Amino acid sequence: MFRFIVRRLLQMVVAFFGTTLIVYALMFAGQGDPIQALAGERPVTAAQRAYLTEKYHLDATGVGGFFYRYFDYISNLLRGNLGESLTGRSIGDILAGAWPVTIKLALIAIAVAVIFGVTAGVLAGIRRASIFDNATLLLTLLVLGIPTIVLAPLAQYFLGVKWQLFPPTSGANPDFYALLLPGIVLGSLSLATALRLTRTSVAENLRADYVRTARSKGLPRRRVVSVHVLRNSLIPVITFLGVEVGNLMSGAIITEGVFNIPGVGFNLFRGIRTEDGPLVVGIVSVLVVVYLISNLVVDILYAVLDPRIRYE
Amino acid sequence: MRVRRLAAWTALPLAVTLGLVACGSGGDGGSGESDPNAAVRIEIAEPQHLVPTNTTETSGSQVLSALFSPLVDYDEANKPYEVAAESITSQDNTTWTIKLKDGYTFHNGEQVTAENYIDSWNYGAYAPNGQNSSYFFEKIAGYDAMQGESPSAKTLSGLKKVDDLTFTVTLSEPYSEFKSMLGYTAFYPLPKAAFSAPGVLAEGYEQAPIGQGPFKMKGTWQHDAKVEVEKYDAFPGEQPKVAGVEFRIYQQLTAAYADVLSDNLDVIKTIPTENLSTAGTDLGDRFQQSPASTLQVLAFPTFQKEFSNPDVRKAISMAIDRDEITRSIFKDSQQPARSFVSPVVAGYRENTIGAAGEFDPAKAKALYQAAGGPSKITLSYNGDGGHKDWIDATCNQLKANLGVDCVGNAEPKFADLLTKVKAKQPVGLFRMGWVMDYPSMENYLGPLYSTNGSSNYYGYSNPEFDKLLAEGASAPSEDAAIKKYQAAEDLLAEDLPVIPLRYGQNNFGHSTKVKNVEVDLFDRVNLLKIEAVK
Numbered sequence: 035m036f037r038f039i040v041r042r043l044l045q046m047v048v049a050f051f052g053t054t055l056i057v058y059a060l061m062f063a064g065q066g067d068p069i070q071a072l073a074g075e076r077p078v079t080a081a082q083r084a085y086l087t088e089k090y091h092l093d094a095t096g097v098g099g100f101f102y103r104y105f106d107y108i109s110n111l112l113r114g115n116l117g118e119s120l121t122g123r124s125i126g127d128i129l130a131g132a133w134p135v136t137i138k139l140a141l142i143a144i145a146v147a148v149i150f151g152v153t154a155g156v157l158a159g160i161r162r163a164s165i166f167d168n169a170t171l172l173l174t175l176l177v178l179g180i181p182t183i184v185l186a187p188l189a190q191y192f193l194g195v196k197w198q199l200f201p202p203t204s205g206a207n208p209d210f211y212a213l214l215l216p217g218i219v220l221g222s223l224s225l226a227t228a229l230r231l232t233r234t235s236v237a238e239n240l241r242a243d244y245v246r247t248a249r250s251k252g253l254p255r256r257r258v259v260s261v262h263v264l265r266n267s268l269i270p271v272i273t274f275l276g277v278e279v280g281n282l283m284s285g286a287i288i289t290e291g292v293f294n295i296p297g298v299g300f301n302l303f304r305g306i307r308t309e310d311g312p313l314v315v316g317i318v319s320v321l322v323v324v325y326l327i328s329n330l331v332v333d334i335l336y337a338v339l340d341p342r343i344r345y346e
Numbered sequence: 347m348r349v350r351r352l353a354a355w356t357a358l359p360l361a362v363t364l365g366l367v368a369c370g371s372g373g374d375g376g377s378g379e380s381d382p383n384a385a386v387r388i389e390i391a392e393p394q395h396l397v398p399t400n401t402t403e404t405s406g407s408q409v410l411s412a413l414f415s416p417l418v419d420y421d422e423a424n425k426p427y428e429v430a431a432e433s434i435t436s437q438d439n440t441t442w443t444i445k446l447k448d449g450y451t452f453h454n455g456e457q458v459t460a461e462n463y464i465d466s467w468n469y470g471a472y473a474p475n476g477q478n479s480s481y482f483f484e485k486i487a488g489y490d491a492m493q494g495e496s497p498s499a500k501t502l503s504g505l506k507k508v509d510d511l512t513f514t515v516t517l518s519e520p521y522s523e524f525k526s527m528l529g530y531t532a533f534y535p536l537p538k539a540a541f542s543a544p545g546v547l548a549e550g551y552e553q554a555p556i557g558q559g560p561f562k563m564k565g566t567w568q569h570d571a572k573v574e575v576e577k578y579d580a581f582p583g584e585q586p587k588v589a590g591v592e593f594r595i596y597q598q599l600t601a602a603y604a605d606v607l608s609d610n611l612d613v614i615k616t617i618p619t620e621n622l623s624t625a626g627t628d629l630g631d632r633f634q635q636s637p638a639s640t641l642q643v644l645a646f647p648t649f650q651k652e653f654s655n656p657d658v659r660k661a662i663s664m665a666i667d668r669d670e671i672t673r674s675i676f677k678d679s680q681q682p683a684r685s686f687v688s689p690v691v692a693g694y695r696e697n698t699i700g701a702a703g704e705f706d707p708a709k710a711k712a713l714y715q716a717a718g719g720p721s722k723i724t725l726s727y728n729g730d731g732g733h734k735d736w737i738d739a740t741c742n743q744l745k746a747n748l749g750v751d752c753v754g755n756a757e758p759k760f761a762d763l764l765t766k767v768k769a770k771q772p773v774g775l776f777r778m779g780w781v782m783d784y785p786s787m788e789n790y791l792g793p794l795y796s797t798n799g800s801s802n803y804y805g806y807s808n809p810e811f812d813k814l815l816a817e818g819a820s821a822p823s824e825d826a827a828i829k830k831y832q833a834a835e836d837l838l839a840e841d842l843p844v845i846p847l848r849y850g851q852n853n854f855g856h857s858t859k860v861k862n863v864e865v866d867l868f869d870r871v872n873l874l875k876i877e878a879v880k
Contacts, residue, residue, distance in 0.1 A: 070761030081493055085476030089598075105443035123569065131569060162603045187600065195607045202604040205594065206571025296570030304597065 035337070038345035040333040042333070046326045051108075053322045054315065058104050061311040068120060090120065090312070096255040107315065115315040120308065125316040132322075135208065136290070136297035140282040142210075142217025144234055146274060147224040152271060154295065155232025158262065162237050170233075174226035186219050186292040203294040216293040220286055224278045228271055235267035242266075269339055276332030353854045369624045378861070384878035385576075385590035386860050388613045388871055390600040392570055392595050396552045398534035399470025399477040404615075405867040407531045409593050412575045412871050413453075413557035415583055417444065417524060424785050425824070426525045429583065430458075430558070432511075439520035439820055444528075446511040449582040452537040460513035462535035469545060470532055472585035479532035482783065487518045492814040500545055516574065521819035522827040523786040530784050530868075560586045560874065570595055587862075587877045609857045613871055617853045619738050621627065622677045629855045635679075636865050639688050639782040641790065642680070642723065646739070648843050651719040651804035653775075659842040660702040661714035662723070662775075665747035666740055667705045672848055675736045679853050683846040686835050688754025688782065690867040693828035695842065699839045699846060707747035714748050715757075722751040723750035723773025728763050731879040733777055778803070778844065785867055788833040791815060795838060806808045806843035855866070 041280040069078055069086050087093050093100050110117055116125035177185075194202030200215040239245065240263060248258045287299035293330055298317055305313035336343045395405030398414065401407050418426040418434065425785035428434060432445040450458040469475060473493045483489050487504030491497060504516035517524065521815035527533070537556050542548040554566045560583065561575035561616060562701040576590035596602040605611035607628055617625045617633065626880060644662075646653040668682035684703035687694050697703055725741055727733040734756065741752040755773065757763040766773050780801075782789045793799045796815055797807040811834050818830030852865040859879050864872040 067759075067761040070759075070764070071841075078496070079481045081473035081480055082476055082478055085474070086497065128569070136817065189605050190601075195604050198608060202608050202610060203596075203601045217441070263500045292601055294596050294598065294605075296595070296597075300597055 035335075035345055037293075039330070039334070042330050046323075046330070049326060050319070050322055054108070054111075054319050055104065057318045058107065058311075058315050059100065061314055062100050062103070064309075068311065086120070104268065107312070110132065111319070116290070116319075117312045119305070119313040120310045126227050128313065129298070129320060130297045132296060132301050135213075135295055136283055136286060138210075139213055139217055139220060139286060139295060139297060140279060142213055143221030143224060143282050144279065146218050146221035147228045147275065147278070151225040151228030152232050152268075154260070155229040155271075156236050156267075158229070158233040159236025159240065159267075160259065167233070170229060174229050177222050177226040182219065182223065182288045185222065186216070189215060189219050190292055205294055206296050208295065213295070216289050216295060219281060219293075220289045224275070224282070227274060227278075231271050231274055232267060235270055236263055239263045239267050265339055269336060270316055272335050273332055276328050276335070277325075279328040280301065280321065283323045283324055348842055353865050378879040379880045380587060380861075381880040382878075383589050384880075385421055386588050386612045386708055386876055386878050387591055387592045387594050387607075387610075388572075388612055389596050389599075389615060390593045391597065393573075395478070396555050396567060396573075397477070397480045397547065398536065399475075399482075399530050399532050403479045405593075405595075407868060408615075408870045409573050410531050410534065410555070410557070410872050411577075411868075412559060412561040412591055412593075413555055413563065414531075414559040415450070415557075416530075417528040417533060419529055420785055422580075424867070426529055426785075428877055429733060430567055431528075434525050436524070439522045439524070439822075440517050442515045442517070442524055444513055444515060447582070448511060450558045451580055452539070452558050453556045453578055454537060454539050456537045457510075458535060458540065458558045460507045461484070461510075462537060463533075464501075464505045464507060464513060465541065465544075466534065466536035467505060467545065470495075471502055472500060472545065473497055474549075477713075479530075480578070482527065482530060484509050484518050484531040484663045484870055485519075485521050485524065487516045487528075487609070487775075489518070492805075503743070521823045522824060523627065523641075523784075523788055525824075526786045527784045560584075563589060564590065568771075584874050586724045587873050588873075591873060603748075603855070606855055606857050609859055612857045612860045613854065613863055613876070614856070615854050615869060615871060616851065619679070623852065624681050625853070625855060632858070633853070633855045634863065634865075636852045636854070637689050637867070638850040638869060639690050639785070639850045639867050641683060641686075641780045641846060642848045642850070643683075643687050643778050643780070643844040643846050645778045645804050645844040646775055646842075647770070647773070647804060649770060650772065654720075656841050657713055657717035658719040659845070659852055661710045661717060661719060661748065661841060662744065663699070663702040664704060664706050664710035666845065666847070667743055668703070668847055669705070670738055671739050671743075676848070677738055680848040680851055681820075683849045686795075686846055687787050687843075691782065691787055691790065692824070693831055694785045695832065695835075698835050699842065702839070703846075711748055714750075718855070719748070719750070720866065722753075724753055724755050724772075726755045726757060726763055726766075726773040726776040728760040728777075730759055737777065739803040762828075764803065768859060770805075781850075787828060787835070788815065791831060793833055795843060804843045807839070808837060808841060811837045 057134045069083055091106065107117065116129065119125055119128065130139055146244050154170055155167060158170050161167055190202050201212050204212040204216060245258060248262055284299060287303050290297045290299040291303060302314065302317045305317065337345060373705055389753065390405035390408050393401065393409055394403055395401050397404055397411060398410055401410055415430045417429065417431040421427050430447055430450060432447045433528060434442060434444050446458065446460060452458060466622050467483055470477045471489055471492050473480065479515045483502065486502050488499060488502040491499035492502065498569065506514045507512060521693055539556055540548055540551045554563045560578060560581045562578040564574040564576045570798055572595055573593040574590065579585060599614065600620065602611055602614045603618055603621050604615045619682055646659050648654055672678060672680050672682045685698040701744040725737050727737050734754065737754040741754050744750060744752045757766065763776060780790065780794060791799045792815055795802060795806050796812050813832035814830050818827045818834065821827035821830055852869060854865050856863045860876055861879055862875050862877045864875050866872055
């Protein structure tokens with residue numbers, strides 16, 4: 035197990051540098067004129083242009099310029115300095131402000147997915163073809179069919195503005211209650227998928243030999259379901275949720291925008307819109323780390339759930 | 347068993363929210379009486395900077411308008427009048443004497459003196475400081491010596507202190523509307539405390555700017571969240587009617603709009619496009635409009651042979667039904683334009699382009715064919731600004747009315763479009779927008795149409811026009827200057843290097859908790875007028 039973790043950590047280092055290189059290259063290639071993008075449709079004075087060009091080495095172009103800027107960036111990164119955004123703010127500070135709220139939001143979303151998705155999935159799996167099963171099928175199909183870009187404003191309008199059950203936006207430093215609605219919206223898609231996965235997995239495992247054995251031993255039904263079936267059914271769900279953690283953090287662009295939550299997605303969106311290369315690369319680098327770690331945790335959880343899985 | 351537990355979970359949040367709604371509804375139903383002890387909440391985007399000489403976008407300038415008091419403001423006729431200045435006078439339009447009102451103090455207690463203005467303007471003009479508003483100082487003598495990578499001068503030679511409350515500004519050439527410029531953000535003074543050494547801005551000043559205006563900072567700038575200001579009691583000028591302002595930062599206007607609908611936010615300065623059609627019913631008379639300085643035009647590359655004949659340009663203008671497009675596509679959120687300057691500046695006249703602005707398909711087609719206009723027209727625009735709809739509509743009108751082939755060509759960003767236009771690539775007609783820097787006719791004419799104008803992308807050059815602009819700049823009075831500028835505008839109407847299409851409008855809305863909301867010509871909420879409702 036220990037060797038496995040060390041090996042994976044080493045792979046992570048390679049993966050990290052590979053992805054930052056690719057992201058940096060993409061931002062570099064796609065960059066039009068970030069100075070003009072910053073100024074909008076105003077003309078930019080020569081003095082201002084010269085100042086920004088020198089500060090961010092924007093005159094280093096071509097392959098040589100690319101590697102010069104990339105290594106400059108990486109060497110600063112290794113010293114813990116993520117650089118400055120084009121408006122002169124420290125990217126480290128931006129991220130330090132953005133991460134806590136995004137993590138809170140993702141946790142609520144995951145909690146919603148686990149509590150409601152897994153529970154309802156188990157129920158639907160046990161009572162296959164019941165009214166409950168069919169009703170959840172219909173509901174989840176509906177949720178899976180509506181993209182967040184529609185769902186989030188709808189939820190905001192009806193639950194926030196019209197019936198005033200929730201605050202319509204969360205703002206900065208939101209409390210748990212203010213984050214609840216965006217959390218539910220964000221989690222609803224994972225909820226639907228988790229529900230479908232759990233249901234299928236439970237329904238399949240209920241027919242497995244070990245369940246028949248357990249029943250014939252005279253074990254109570256509750257114990258059979260909650261210990262034997264559930265544990266074996268969770269492997270696909272855990273895989274899904276592990277990947278979803280990363281998705282939820284980066285994919286909250288729409289939700290964070292609609293509910294005005296200044297988190298990672300909010301800043302990523304701004305960075306892309308204003309062609310702020312340093313900001314985008316900084317955020318994506320951290321997201322890469324989140325993905326890599328959540329994948330490692332998933333792999334370790336496999337072994338916990340299923341003792342037959344061993345890592346060397 | 348399990349089902350019941352599930353039901354219990356859902357019942358709990360419902361109970362909690364019902365309780366909260368009950369609390370929330372208690373605050374509604376204002377009596378309409380003003381509450382001087384309340385703070386109001388205004389929507390902004392994250393400002394790029396909060397240093398006067400570095401702020402060019404409206405969010406930053408909205409915050410600074412609370413913290414600073416300008417030298418001049420603008421009256422009903424958009425003419426400047428003194429605010430923090432006692433008088434601004436000049437004999438020859440070249441040397442201007444600015445006398446400050448006594449009694450103004452910065453929020454840290456410092457007296458406001460002439461030196462504060464001089465230091466601040468020097469800082470803004472010095473190129474290595476990379477200030478965004480630096481070009482506002484280019485008319486002042488000595489500006490050129492402060493440009494480049496290692497400038498020879500660190501101060502503007504045109505700024506001279508006379509006494510504590512008086513200084514003179516010498517311009518490099520006469521400019522009759524200099525006073526109008528002084529209302530802009532770039533001309534605010536900075537306190538001594540803003541500098542850590544002469545000419546070096548103190549680190550962290552931007553996080554809690556100290557000004558001499560009606561409000562002072564409450565805490566620091568909370569990035570991506572809010573900027574809070576409270577009333578500054580020692581302010582000698584016109585007193586605000588609220589105790590403070592919270593500028594709340596939004597990335598998406600739709601979120602701010604939802605907050606205004608539910609009284610969670612007091613003022614939204616721009617109603618998002620997707621909500622414009624319902625804003626009237628959502629907000630009733632709390633949905634308001636005021637003229638803005640924006641002017642949208644379609645520009646001709648006049649250096650291209652196909653478009654060098656003014657008759658071709660006039661024919662295209664006559665084939666476009668502006669009123670229809672503003673009504674059906676913009677839902678009256680903008681106004682049709684038939685002049686080269688916006689209604690927010692002194693000297694504006696309606697319909698200066700005359701017959702070229704009248705929609706007349708038959709005449710247009712006859713004129714177009716007689717002048718030998720091209721059989722294919724391209725309209726180029728930037729694809730990221732929501733321009734596709736009106737460009738397509740315009741194209742359809744040209745197709746139907748002139749019998750030509752017309753296509754819209756989207757460039758990814760405005761910068762891409764400009765690059766192509768500057769390189770004189772054949773992009774066809776292209777869209778341009780103009781937002782004024784300061785309310786003056788000159789600002790709509792000089793940069794855009796004079797031969798060496800900074801934003802003259804159409805290759806338009808008319809010596810007569812240039813001459814009239816120069817005469818306007820050195821005219822003995824503002825009214826005389828306006829006469830010259832109007833004559834220059836008439837020349838433009840004959841040549842029509844661009845087709846004026848629409849004026850912008852501020853489409854703003856407010857909650858039930860405030861009244862007297864006004865949005866000025868710089869797209870800022872007037873913080874001295876707004877009142878909170880009890």
